[in-house]
Amino acid sequence: MPHLTIHPVIADLEKQIIAYRRHFHQHPELGFQEVETAKYILDQVKDLDLDIRHPLVRTGIVATMSNGDGPCIALRADMDALPIQETADPPYKSQNDGVMHACGHDGHLAILLGTVLALDQLRDQWQGTVKFIFQPAEEGEGGARYMIAEGALNDPDATAIFGLHVWNYQDFGTIGIRSGPVLAxxxxxxxxxxxxxxxxxxxxxxxxxxxxxxxxxxxxxxxxxxxxxxxxxxxxxxxxxxxxxxxxxxxxxxxxxxxxxxxxxxxxxxxxxxxxxxxxxxxxxxxxxxxxxxxxxxPPTLNDPVMTEVALRAARKVAGDGVGEPYLSMGGEDMAYFLQEVPGCFIFLGSAKPEHKAEKVPHHCSHFDFDERALAVGASVFIEIVRDLLPAGS
Ligand SMILES: [Zn+2]
Ligand SMILES: [Zn+2]
Missing domain, CATH: 3.30.70.360 (Alpha-Beta Plaits)
Known part of the structure; x- marks a missing residue:
């Protein structure tokens, strides 16, 4: 397995980030109904110096962290679960009958929350503004489109956007990034x-x-x-x-x-x-x-060539040789709408557990689960992207 360099602040927060993921996993909500999910997120960041816009498109949140002069970039996570009854029995099993985080959006939420906490602690290492976009209803209803219509990317205007997906088609420790189309x-x-x-x-x-x-x-x-x-x-x-x-x-x-x-x-x-x-x-x-x-x-999810280079640099700092081409599919993603508005990159975070080597557990299946060590990898990549695009003292 490639050597991983988890950012020290993320390493300190890792237990917390895993706890976030498990909380979201236990309390999944369907698209546009992520009421408790949003409440929980707001509660976790209530003591931080953030400009909060909520509710946006019913349950969405845009949290803006300003840290001196500089451009504004956005980091995005999707919030919704799927109408699936969980059949496995992890200690953090879904408590909502017939609803399950079977795509890994619980992981995206945990990674973004961890990134909020880390960037607040790391204010001496970057300068500018970061918008954290928690977006409802990715699974089919295109929550991203409505978030854009309600101005999630504006005031201040984001000049770049990044998102990631835990990806069970790739081994934990790998990160898939490429320029151009990545989803259909x-x-x-x-x-x-x-x-x-x-x-x-x-x-x-x-x-x-x-x-x-x-x-x-x-x-x-x-x-x-x-x-x-x-x-x-x-x-x-x-x-x-x-x-x-x-x-x-x-x-x-x-x-x-x-x-x-x-x-x-x-x-x-x-x-x-x-x-x-x-x-x-x-x-x-x-x-x-x-x-x-x-x-x-x-629409197709299209990564911008320049922002793909930024993501590649950041990912290589974290996963070194583990960074390569993503496992591609003809799946769709509403991150595509954000990428139509501002240049950015959608990253595939390898999350298959080593014991699932031969037969990877697919997304949207009733026993979906992923390697939680990927959470710290994802948050570290976000931190490195911010340090790259918004360097301190600029
Ligand atoms: Zn999905
Ligand atoms: Zn998904």
Whole structure:
């Protein structure tokens, strides 16, 4: 394992940071309902000299720490848990039935809280302003977008933003950082195929919605394989198909649901327009009516090249050779919205426990857990980013 250099102030706070994580893990709340989570955060920082804005977007918090003249940078954590019943039995098991921090946002909160405490103690080592953004509802509802609309990045204006994700697809001790796209645009679509029903033995005069839907499913798989540049990434998956009544009835209506993902905005637009084209073309070919409802999800998460260099320098101070390329996926993240507003970098913090070597415990599963030693690593990286971008005596 690479040698780790935990910032001494973070090392002193590590027990506290782990206790924070366990508290959040025991008391998870769903998106836009993080009321107790917010109260707890505010309580932990109440004695510090911070400018607090709360509630922002119901449960969000922006805590601003000013420390002399200098630019303002933002550090962000997401607050929400998932509608999952925890099946493992750690001593810090979720106490809220059917709700669980199964993505690691409890860790993000603990890291950011620890960073607040540490930067307050380290005021002689940096100069400027740091905004700590605690953002609700990352899982699907895009809380980031609403935080931006309510001015989370303004007054004072943040010139850079950093966030991280504990990442069980990478071993503890590693940190994944790269410039450019790191998570995908994640869109959803719903399609309704309307045909004309009839007797299964007499297809003449009918428009078989099941047959048309089957053609459509096959056609959609040609978008990535035949339209997208093979050196770029995209995926179209139909996840649900529903329709028909019985073995001898030709279905008059079939509904399909799916997801479309891409790393680049232009590929996302290409997939979207080919999807529309396939629906229109197949409708004409088979005489059906096809309605497409396409929902734009999160945009691609794009790391800025300059801020990626900052993050790399900071991460190497902490994890040395453990810093490398992130394990990439076509998942989506609403950090993408912040990164559309100001340059920044989203960092992947290796958190797989050594005993889970062969079979990593995935995010969003009911027995999700991560290596808590990653918390001190993440907080140390945040500290080094602040010291790099906001040096003392500047
Ligand atoms: Zn998640
Ligand atoms: Zn997450």
């Amino acid at each position: 645009a994640a869109d959803e679509f719903e399609i309704i195929v309307k045909g004309k029903g009839g007797h299964g033995a007499m297809p003449q005069g009918t428009v078989d919605a099941v047959y048309v839907a089957a053609q459509l499913v096959v056609a959609l798989q040609s978008i990535v394989s035949r339209n997208l540049d093979p050196l770029q990434s995209g995926v179209v998956s139909v996840g649900q198909i529903q329709g028909g009544q019985n073995f001898n009835i030709i279905a008059d209506e079939v509904a399909l649901k799916g997801t479309a993902r891409a790393y680049r905005e232009e590929d996302r637009q290409l997939i979207k327009s080919r999807l529309e084209g396939a629906c229109d073309g197949i409708a004409v070919t088979y005489g059906a009516a096809i309605e497409l409802d396409y929902h734009d999800g999160y």
